[in-house]
């Protein structure tokens with residue numbers, strides 16, 4: 001073999017290894033982004049599966065979670081763990097209040113299926129303008145080095161501490177929710193209401209209480225997604241909920257409305273397609289590519305990945 | 315223990331119940347028979363709090379339960395096994411049974427679940443399976459077992475024989491008798507009037523939202539009008 005050809009062969013190998021490394025690096029980014037999308041979408045899909053409504057306030061709840069976490073850190077000087085709990089408590093309470101003032105009154109009467117959407121848009125607009133009034137339109141940041149910029153090397157992949165935390169916390173919450181739904185008395189009651197509220201009532205399950213618990217839980221998950229996103233991108237502002245809501249809707253439609261596994265998988269798919277389209281195509285086309293991909297999947301599976309017409313599963 | 319006094323119910327423009335009065339005493343089996351659409355299910359649903367009454371009163375153990383939420387009525391010990399059985403198909407057989415005991419706070423639920431499994435061995439075999447895979451007869455057994463998990467004082471059974479093969483219907487009726495011998499009062503709605511009256515002490519005949527006959531089951535079984543209209547004579 002001529003020396004020159006040998007050299008260029010090694011060069012190609014190196015480029016190839018380089019590509020794999022870049023891909024694996026993007027894999028870590030995508031996992032971090034996608035797991036937060038999944039966390040957000042699970043709350044959204046939980047509300048749909050159990051309350052049978054589409055809540056358009058979930059993006060606002062996400063934003064409130066981010067701000068609550070920020071204030072917990074900047075004003076109360078709390079650490080990451082307590083700040084996440086604060087965000088979840090605030091967002092969960094907001095979810096519960098929105099159900100109480102906007103959705104529950106509709107449930108008491110028979111309503112048009114669009115009514116809860118309108119009511120939750122109203123709540124979202126109201127809360128967003130309060131946030132704008134309080135915080136203005138500018139972006140806020142977490143203190144410098146709030147999460148130390150440490151990174152870990154796992155084979156060819158470099159994971160930042162922040163990514164590790166985001167992935168671990170998101171998946172931990174998803175596992176907790178699934179375990180609660182399948183192993184606890186109230187979790188089973190939630191699934192019973194999701195399948196058939198009338199049957200659930202005949203078993204002595206207080207259906208309205210189940211709606212309230214679900215609204216709180218979904219809000220808390222949205223709040224956790226909010227603070228994690230706030231830290232990940234380090235920008236928090238009053239309008240951060242809108243784009244997230246659109247993604248959340250896309251994810252739950254993709255996964256199959258009301259299906260938790262679907263929200264999980266859909267969130268990861270969206271995270272991956274966004275990161276990969278930025279890495280390999282162009283950041284200008286990020287949303288076009290990722291939403292285009294969602295559209296394609298829906299053409300193949302119109303009811304979503306886990307969706308079955310006429311049946312829901314939580 | 316249960317008394318309906320002049321209960322009326324309307325769905326939109328349809329008046330489904332036009333002043334129903336009936337009574338179930340401690341330890342009784344009472345049959346409510348009538349044609350399709352007569353208002354039998356509506357009567358049970360009124361007791362369970364699933365449909366609002368427009369007039370009349372429902373009294374249970376001396377207290378009015380009219381207008382109360384369904385889950386609070388289950389807490390009082392009135393449990394309905396609805397038409398079509400209403401199995402939670404996405405939950406497992408044992409989860410269905412566990413939710414049957416949702417309102418209880420005592421520590422004997424596991425014991426009761428074992429008792430249900432002893433009575434219906436097929437449910438034990440399929441305890442971990444999604445309830446949706448059960449056959450019709452097995453689903454009726456699960457529905458009965460689930461209702462027993464609440465330790466009911468009064469069972470409301472809506473057409474337990476519907477869609478079942480004759481042999482299985484006999485099993486189900488035997489089980490209903492057994493449950494009653496354990497002290498549970500039963501209000502039994504059936505289109506299969508003969509079977510229902512045979513295990514009942516008293517019966518009511520309902521026609522288009524009105525009680526038209528009320529007598530001992532024995533007399534109803536020999537009543538020419540009942541024979542002509544409901545016993546295929």
Ligand SMILES: Nc1ncnc2c1ncn2[C@@H]1O[C@H](COP(=O)(O)OP(=O)(O)O)[C@@H](O)[C@H]1O
Nearest residue numbers: 325328330348349350351352353354355356357
């Ligand atoms: N949810 C409902 N909405 C409107 N009409 C109903 C509803 N349920 C029952 N009905 C009507 O009320 C009447 C009594 O029905 P039902 O109680 O189900 O009769 P049964 O159980 O004796 O067959 C029927 O005319 C039926 O069409």
Ligand SMILES: [Mg+2]
Nearest residue numbers: 354355356397
């Ligand atoms: Mg009926």
